[in-house]
């Protein structure tokens with residue numbers, strides 16, 4: 001098998017650390033965390049691993065501009081803006097916002113990194129974001145640029161190889177650490193982090209459980225979405241894997257009030273976790289996923305697992321616009 005080629009952008013490998021006090025509290029499960037929130041500073045988080053592959057494809061096609069989309073506080077959009085600036089490319093971000101956004105968090109960094117931002121309503125985002133990006137691409141082409149569209153979250157066939165490669169990294173770290181993880185847990189927002197881990201796990205026959213916690217939509221939606229990303233990835237490696245849809249293991253029930261919205265339980269959990277472990281989770285993805293995971297462990301719903309690895313996929317900049325909600 002030949003894997004697609006990538007460029008090097010992230011600080012790798014990211015550390016794996018044991019969460020001492022949470023593990024003790026959970027009793028019986030050793031919980032570890034992989035610090036993909038430390039893949040860089042401007043580029044921090046999981047998206048840069050995917051961008052190592054998607055942007056390589058863009059460069060190979062001779063592109064000079066990256067177009068992508070996301071919510072107003074999108075970590076993916078910010079990472080794309082950072083990567084573009086780092087490589088001397090232009091970036092255009094189509095961001096969802098129903099009101100005039102406050103210049104803070106990731107949105108502020110987008111601007112600081114020189115991105116051009118086009119704001120669209122949540123209705124247009126839901127129904128027409130891909131068309132809007134296409135139209136933007138055409139108008140940029142008419143102006144003499146060569147743009148490349150990266151879909152939401154860089155979750156497509158090529159972006160999937162970011163976490164395919166991360167799975168290889170985890171395998172090497174297991175050998176160095178003399179440990180074997182029975183399961184790997186990630187939050188699921190557009191599916192490409194989960195998809196890459198799932199693909200490598202199957203293709204290499206590692207036999208781990210890959211567990212996602214969805215932070216928008218539901219398990220059914222993501223089983224379809226991840227299946228279709230996998231189909232796209234097969235074309236790149238000219239191979240397929242045998243898997244059943246129910247092996248795509250998604251814990252649902254922790255979306256809370258909705259995407260990027262929080263309730264008091266989640267915020268209290270993030271506070272407790274930060275103070276307890278010295279690790280800061282984000283409110284949109286990792287806070288909800290870690291909350292969901294620990295709740296499920298406490299309920300006895302995670303069976304047959306001794307060593308569990310949670311991937312901290314980043315998102316810290318999204319915490320600052322929410323500082324007043326914590327009541328600290």
Ligand SMILES: *Cc1c(COP(=O)(O)O)cnc(C)c1O
Pocket residue numbers: 045046047075076153155187188189190191192193194282285286313314315316
């Ligand atoms: C995008 C994102 C995720 C979700 O990853 P997907 O590949 O989109 O499912 C998780 N955590 C953070 C911080 C993110 O920005």
